[in-house]
Amino acid sequence: MATPEQKAAAQAKKRRPSRGASHPAVVIGSAVFTFLLFLAVGGGLVAWYAEGQYTAPGPLTAEKTVVIPRGQGTRDVAELLEREGVVRNWMLFVGSQQIARRGEQLQAGEYEFPARASIADVLDTIIDGRVVQHQITIPEGLTSQQIVERLNASDLLTGTARMPQEGTLLPETYRITRGMKRDDVLARMSAEQQKLVRELWEKRDPSLPLKSPQEMVVLASIVEEETGKPDERPRVAAVFINRLNRKMRLQSDPTIIYGIAGGKGGLGRAITRTDITTPTPYNTYAIDGLPPTPISNPGKEALAAVANPARSKDLFFVADGTGGHAFAETLDQHNRNVARWREIEASQKAATPPAPGGGAGTGANPAVPATSN
Incomplete structure (x- = not known):
């Protein structure tokens, strides 16, 4: 039968950690494992939260138009969107752009965001360049000078327009975007005119x-x-x-x-x-x-x-x-x-003569007698 001294020694041996358990490598490994486990759990919670925020309805209560200037970085755009009330947190927007859209470029332009647009919706709109489309109508019969004056009067367009040759532009309603160059609009009008003239000339009498x-x-x-x-x-x-x-x-x-x-x-x-x-x-x-x-x-x-x-x-x-x-x-x-x-x-009792074209082309102008020459 064990003596009291033997029993006390046995119990002390049980309480004493093994030399292997107290080895520094084991202690560090245990700490690293615990830290990684914490990160995994915490990261999962963050990812769950971020994913929810990415697709959650945004703060806008009504449709809003925002102009993103050229030369803006991702953070600049994110902070602008936060100031305009399109997103709640610019950092979450940046993180979403980097992770969900792999850092795809944000394009400058004028954008229209619907009420409750999510971060996902906002990113899709800006990255895909879905800018607001405007229209400008050029009536038939204007001179090139009058057309340039009309383009200059539009605050949607930029740049100094060249003066095209008379008759080289096709009057029409054109789609334009804010910030488009006036010369680009003129170039499109000229290209459309040349195309139409070629087609009509080929099919002429x-x-x-x-x-x-x-x-x-x-x-x-x-x-x-x-x-x-x-x-x-x-x-x-x-x-x-x-x-x-x-x-x-x-x-x-x-x-x-x-x-x-x-x-x-x-x-x-x-x-x-x-x-x-x-x-x-x-x-x-x-x-x-x-x-x-x-x-x-x-x-x-x-x-x-x-x-x-x-x-x-x-x-x-x-x-x-x-x-x-x-x-x-x-x-x-x-x-x-x-x-x-x-x-x-x-x-x-007309107070004015007929408008140009009202007595045209054939000696019809009342100011001169009709002739057959």
């Missing part, structure tokens, strides 16, 4: 007395200025084509105006007898054939009308008081139409 696509554009610019009614353009084009075939002067009022005002687009007054009889390179009452350049930028319908004009024998037209024109094949018929138009003017 082969009997046209026009030698080049440029001549088609020149005549289309006159047709554009003569009438604003789409259904009249092919017939107006036919009048000028018929006159060219007969070697008759075009006698178009808008060419008088362009010869005096140039790219400004208007005189600010009525055409006078002196204007009509004073030669300029553009005044088709004084010159034979077409002017040297277009007098405006014609639209699709005017270009198409010249490429394939109506089949008619008309040589004259004059305003008819309804916004349209009365057409005639003979000078006598045309003179009667002019007299009727003057009666309409008198009955309406």
Whole structure:
């Protein structure tokens, strides 16, 4: 039977750690394991929280537009979004961009974020470059100078616009984005015009007395200025084509105006007898054939009308008081139409003469007698 001293020694031996357990390597290993376990648990909780925040609805209570300037770093963008109330925490946004989207580049531009947009939604929008699309409308018949002035007036566009040659731009409604360069818009308008002109020239009436696509554009610019009614353009084009075939002067009022005002687009007054009889390179009452350049930028319908004009024998037209024109094949018929138009003017007690194009191209201007030359 063990003595009390033997029992005490045995119990002390049990309480004493083994030499292996107290070895420094074992102690360090145990500490590292505990730390890694802590990190794993903590990291899992952080990842769970971050994932929830990444897809959770954001703080915006209503749709909001934010402009991200060029040259901004990820943190700059994140802080901007936090200030604008798009995201709650810029650091969480940066972390999400680095982890979820692998640091993909944030693109400058104007962005529209819906209410409650999540960080995931915001990142997708900016990284994919889903910028806000605006529209700018260029009406038919403006000169290049007038078009440049319209672009300069837009605060959405940037840069100094060059002055394009007359008739080289296609009037249309174009999509633009904030910060786009004005020259880029002009380049697109020019490319669209060249494409359309090529297509129409290839499909033109082969009997046209026009030698080049440029001549088609020149005549289309006159047709554009003569009438604003789409259904009249092919017939107006036919009048000028018929006159060219007969070697008759075009006698178009808008060419008088362009010869005096140039790219400004208007005189600010009525055409006078002196204007009509004073030669300029553009005044088709004084010159034979077409002017040297277009007098405006014609639209699709005017270009198409010249490429394939109506089949008619008309040589004259004059305003008819309804916004349209009365057409005639003979000078006598045309003179009667002019007299009727003057009666309409008198009955309406018009204080101003007809607008440019209202008595065009064929001696129809009331300021001069009709002729057949």
